[in-house]
Amino acid sequence: MDQHDRAGRPDSAEGPAERVTGGLAVADRQPPRWRRRISTTLDLIRANPTGRITLKIFIAIAGAIVVTVGVALIPLPGPGWLLVIAGLGIWAVEFHWARRLLTFTRRHVHNWTQWVTRQSLLVRVVLGAVGLIFVAVVLWLSLKYSLGIDVVARIMRYLATH
Structure with a gap:
């Protein structure tokens, strides 16, 4: 007996919720309910010219605040x-x-992550060490030039006295 999904397409080996395209299984499901609600709400807001402008301003300000804090x-x-x-x-x-x-x-970011996971443990340790050194240098320079705190000089003085 031939199995078909609701659209009349044959079911793939992965099950009725997936189809094969180009050798890759692709999920054939709808977005989550909360995402559909948000999309519908945004469409209703955009339907009104005042709402569209207000939404653009709100999104611009909210995004700018989050990006600024992140930077x-x-x-x-x-x-x-x-x-x-x-x-x-x-x-x-x-x-x-x-x-x-x-x-x-x-x-x-995905390509970088995939590349790093294919590397040997030694390469990953070296990359992690370089990342930690970079963060430490940026933190040291930030403290030194923005707050006037030279952590390295303080540590050197502490080591010299003890």
């Missing part, structure tokens, strides 16, 4: 880059250039 946190250990990307995601709701930049960023 301020980049030199510090923590979620600086994550906030910058989140701010881009906010802007991408309303601005095409942000959507393209977010797609570009996601693609390159």
Whole structure:
């Protein structure tokens, strides 16, 4: 007996919720309910010229705040880059250039992650050490030139006295 999905297409080996395209299984499901609600709400807001302008202004300001906080946190250990990307995601709701930049960023982060995971343990340790040294230098320079605190000089003085 031949199995078919609701659209009359044959079911693939992966099951009725997936189809094979170009040798890759692609999910054939709808976006989550919360995403459909947000999309519908945004479409209703955009239907009104005043709502469209208000939405653009709100998205621009909200995205700018998140990106600004993220950029301020980049030199510090923590979620600086994550906030910058989140701010881009906010802007991408309303601005095409942000959507393209977010797609570009996601693609390159994914490619970088895939490349790193294929490397040997030694290469990954070296990359991690270089990353930690970079963060330490940026943190040291930020403290030295923005707050006037020279951590290295203080440590050297402490070591000389003890």
